[in-house]
Amino acid sequence: MTNRALHKLRDARTMDPVLAGEDLSEYHSSFDVMTNSHAIESRLSDSLTRGERIALIGATGSGKTSTTAFVIPSLGAQIAPFRIGVAIDDPLILGNPGKFAQHVVRRIAMTAEQMSQSTRTELRVGVADQHEVVRAKTRSVQAGLDAKIASISANLGTASQSINERTSAQEIIEILGSALTLVANTGPKPILIFDDTDTWIQTGQDDVDERRRSFFGDILRMLAGLGCGLLVAVHPQYLTTDEFRAANSGFLTTTVEVPRVPNIEGLRSVLELRSSGADVELDEAFESEAIVELHRKYEDKDLSLRAALRCASSAIVHAVEAGSELVGIEAIALGLREILSE
Secondary structure (H helix, E strand, O other): OOOHHHHHHHHHOOOOOOOOOHHHHHOOOOHHHHHOOOOOHHHHHHHHHOOOEEEEEOOOOOOHHHHHHHHHHHHHHHEEEEEOOOOOOOHHHHHOHHHHHHHHHHHHHHHHHHHHHOOOOOOOOOOOEOOEOOOOOOOOOOHHHHHHHHHHHHHHHHHHHHOOOOOOHHHHHHHHHHHHHHHHHOOOEEEEEEOOHHHHHHOOOOOHHHHHHHHHHHHHHHHHOOOOEEEEEEOHHHOOOHHHHHHHHHOOOEEEEOOOOOOHHHHHHHHHHHHHOOOOOHHHOEOHHHHHHHHHHHHHOOOOHHHHHHHHHHHHHHHHHOOOOOEOHHHHHHHHHHHHOO
16 A cells, blocks of 8 residues: 555655745755855855845756745845846847846836735744754834835836837936835845846757857846846856856856755755655655665766756656555656656
């Protein structure tokens, strides 16, 4: 008879690598804890608080987005984070600083409106040990900030609607600068977050090199001139390009690198945290040999953390379908075959 814990894990889907909203930060395993350092989450937190321009370096699926989602709530009202997504819009804006500035104005207006409607900020603090992340949720006192953000939202909405084809690139950039000054005058440091840059740059097959040059060149130069904080996700493949080297020496001030999970204990801690979301102990669902095998494949196949979680999630489904008591090596092999065939 199949282990009930496996059914709970499968149905809760907390092993799914891509989680949304609160879940993304709730199930983030601290790289600082795994590496026994202060080089990742702590460094990112300090740099954001100072309003620095940060390159967050990591391969696709390494945990850049979840690291950002984990750190930002802990800073409360010290910063005003604005996530600037481009993937669903016209990738051609990456080649036009004026159009990009217009896009950022609209995104800030949307985010400010959402912030003004929210009266709650979640604070996640503290790490107990390698096996448990202790988080506490509290309400921040920000009624006055919310009122100011509401006013900013209204002003930005009006400014965004006033932009038309005759508005020059410089005028749009000045509107963006004024918007960020409005935010800064409320107290928190405005931070523009670009966490899917690789998706934008790689969209389509044409002009990828040109979009890369434009983003790490003209776009970052324009953003750096605004005087706000930046958080830019950077894939390692761009580190050796002339454009990134120039940006890193001129426009970006801080580098934070998301590492690989350092050892099997680290991977176990990731799986334990995910299992706890389904109120399941990891050893109730996985054979110890299966975790060893998953870690071996993570290293041998150079899997991303996202891929390792996908393998674990798929292995759970295979184990349930087979009526197994625990996820074993065979289920891991089936999960790996599935993700490698995609």
